[in-house]
Amino acid sequence: MPARLWSHVIMAAAIAAMLLAACGAPQTSTPSAPPQAEGAAPAEPTAAPAPDAAATDAPQTATSGGTLRIGRTAAPDSLNPGVWYLAEAYEIIFLVYDSLIATNLRNQAVPQLAREWSVAEDGKTWTFKLHEGAKWHDGTPLTAEDVVFTYQMIQGFDSFGLIKDYTTLIERVEAPDPTTVVIAFEDTVANTDERFSGVPILPKHIWEQFESEQEALEFENLEMIGSGPFRMAEYRPGEFTRLTAVKDHYLSPPKIDEVIYRVFGNDDAMVQALRTGEVDLIIPPETVIRTLQNDPNIRVEIGDALSLTDIIFNVTEPENCPPEDGQCTGHPALRDVRVRQALAHATDKQQLIDVVKLGLASPGLGLVMPGHGEAFHAELQDYAYDVARANQILDEAGYADTDGDGVREMPGDPSRPLRLRFSYPSDQFGADGTRFAETLSAMWREAGVELNVQPLEADALTSVCCPAFDFDVILWGWGAGVDPASLLYILTTEQIPTGVSETGYSNPEYDALYEQQLVTVDREQRKELLFKMQEIIMRDVPYIIPYYGQAVEAYRADRFQGWVIDPEGVLALSDRISLVEITPVQ
Template structure:
């Protein structure tokens, strides 16, 4: 039944959905969502330059230079009307859309873009996107509507990078130092250019946005958009079922529960997040690739996908998952317990491990993930690898792995439409403390392929470069790839024009919130 339901609801279809709003909020003109529930959320962290998730709500009041279409296939302009590279690829000229105003009525200017990109580059901001602007040597506001970037080397990935960088108002923030802006109170009453304006923030309760009548695509149909905070995803699902909110991220268990009464509609789609087992490459137990191969061969991934994910996941065999970048001639690592045992013996696993259990660290705490970890624990025990699971929350996970205080993790990584987004996670230059290559991957071949992909502007040639990246990571297993699971959005039954697709970190695509309405 679940499979049929998935087929009947496309990822980014406009869905007719709605419900009565919670007490005290006018249902006829207010959309209430649990925008920060689930892995794409970033609850009550309002600086988007330092965020790695939460963009689906940031995009409601800020804007970016570019955004993807809802299928995450093609980059188009948002604040940028157009852009073009020079013949040598070392100059990128961006023309801004005319008639865009900040929420305080001031016009958008190239100075705002220059200011924002320089803030991202400033080490005191500690922006997660600084590495994406590594080739940007100079930024000029040539006139009010033209931004010119001088590049130290060609970088074809910048339009993709821009989809996550919210543009800020230089006229309001230009005198603030990056270290002060990083955690300034301004973020709790910001001014953007998006379809909704910031109106009210009640800590631990909600943020209320109101329609921006001067939005460049037209005034939104809804008067208010509210992001309501929940202690956990279960509470949000209950509120959705009760008609108190119109949207929430859902787990597979919650989707199955809803099939009994169909209190709301479900949209399913690929998460574009590769789940993987990561190993600390500085740990001598995992340096031999045969050990990493044995781990993958010992896991019956097809059985886990069928029995635990209900078929709602696809296997991954390299760090890339977009079909266009995955060649047919890679090792598919079909389950082979006997071969796994042989490889472990050849690599001297017994001597390396000394029979001690290995801690498997993960920030996935839902019941499905706990069942998956139990399955991994059982399957690896069959070949003499004894796991000791440790479940922590996401804020605790980052500092632990950044400090190298781990041996093995069960994690996930956004696998968006441009593979260059993975460079900070896999290139050797970004190992902690310099970046988020948390598994300490150090492969000259991987480094060279990311650099080649960054510099190549021809789409066909870039595709071949990334196919080779898939081949190399399939052989070297810097991450031990598992699968890409579906994710689910739940919507009440009577809203109109709502567009949603699972996306790593949320946002990054044009969901046209100004067209959303309630019947």
């Protein structure tokens, strides 16, 4: 499922699977593939290979126990599954909670709370058989009634963060017995893997106390009673989160005893903590990769990721401004598609990749990524870096520099220069954000557009972003889910008041295509719809996607071993796939 990115890399798999392991090197189970809906792709093997030999040092003595310490530069924005947006919250929530199914490092569906599942001939009715013995962290048995309650509660709310969309089009959810769940859709649905893996199952006996949506969304959820392989032990906002292993977990009891997420004030402090052994795993900035690779006790892994960095334009029209939360103070020039197209021409993506990512990225096109396979519109024509063309577009549109200060003004209103507020999450992006802002500012200045850089911490940036729309341009990013449309819903009109839409973009044609692809299970027909949506986004430029980043993670090879690495999958060392498998080195 999607999540707003942490710094430097980025979200890998959408909802990672727990992989069963035998003794010795990590192994994975191969469940029987569930039947496919008519017109769906044939099932493929779901097991990931054992870690590549290069992923760890020479074999060392392994034991159970130990505390893994993970360094981050930003804290979770919420522990409530209905409120979180940041990846720092995502990784904790999906260690503590289970979903019906999960996806492995190759984005293939595998069991989690459900041990098996099937779909009826009509392609609309799904039956899940749950693992027996699953229980909540307070000891209460987990039953199918909890699953039914979770889906029905979220369905009944107008908003439930990034999760709400996964409960649309559901006609009914039933529990014929304590270990069986039936989910029936109104029509055939294309993105079922992402839907079933994207909803954390919540305990009915905890959440049924809330009589209103507001009460549920205001719930801090500090105890986080879940059913996952780790339980909440201690949480100090802005400092650390400590989780303890559920040693009797029904599916994948972790081998380690604890995992602690520690928040650092900046990249330098986090990197130094890795070097000194204060933490065991981090996402390092690209600038220190070479030096870390020279440390004999540290290993750096670089791999694929379903992630992107985006330049977000506030294009909210006054009539679409959310009545309750919207401020909608965006610069009016950004509502002119010609201005956005000109800025796209003024953006040198390769230079940004070289300066900010040190080459560890590829030029971006849109919200569907190469990792989404055939649904990625690889032939889409991007805006060539051409400053002369950018200036020509702005000249012809009437944006002149009448006072000769190098900054253009609104047509007919020289008192309104094209000076744009530009923000990025300083705690997440760190030095990357500074380099990006400096580089982009110089590029756009050549087209007569000036940036007023205003770094904000992620929580503050969320408050001005969505649904307030109290900004001009934001640099941020997304980690995508397994389905190619996992980020496309962000641009639908209905998401403007929910806090999911970042741009305020509204296009009835786009909305209709999105709804149509949701219920189109024929691969070729759906691909055609997805291509049209990508073409519309490229034409209208609510975003500029400068690059698709690679995943980079660094860990202490002298502290823990057994990390699950699939050369053909995404890199996700900090996901539960690895965290239930690793063991201390002695």
